[in-house]
């Protein structure tokens with residue numbers, strides 16, 4: 001099997017990146033992580049990736065001031081140099097310009113800690129608690145120019161418990177993120193995803209269990 005070459009963009013802790021790296025160690029996984037790019041020099045995930053023997057590069061956005069285009073061109077160069085074919089955003093906290101998004105059209109995915117289209121943006125867990133939702137979770141979606149808006153590939157849900165705090169909720173959602181992100185990347189890398197009318201169709205997904213995870217936690 002020829003594995004797809006995957007780049008991961010991070011800004012911080014990198015636990016989702018670590019979940020992707022762990023999944024990709026399996027010989028039958030259809031993708032390999034060939035490069036981790038961080039826009040923050042101090043991101044914990046950079047050390048984690050290095051310890052795993054993955055190539056890393058830091059491209060500090062601060063050095064580019066307001067010039068998002070120059071920052072992105074630098075990222076693009078690094079990604080091309082490493083032959084990256086698919087891109088995963090994993091806690092990457094920079095908005096991307098339409099130029100960069102177009103380059104990676106249908107080849108770039110993101111993980112968002114909420115059941116989209118609910119709770120786009122930041123502070124999703126606090127807002128879910130404030131809204132009193134009973135089910136919360138995470139979504140993996142293709143990236144389009146609008147933030148947290150592209151076709152949804154996979155979602156995982158958990159029940160909200162009485163007495164949940166932002167922290168307890170975040171921890172259970174994060175456990176879900178670590179399951180659905182590698183699973184969604186595997187679907188994309190193995191060519192099982194088709195976009196029809198802005199929605200994601202998954203080949204061989206008659207069984208909803210293949211794109212929905214509702215664990216008992």
Ligand code: GRF
Pocket residue numbers: 010012013014015016017045090091092111112113174177
């Ligand atoms: C995750 O909750 C992810 O959903 C969001 O940012 C957080 C990143 O965490 N986009 P980590 O860096 O993967 O640990």
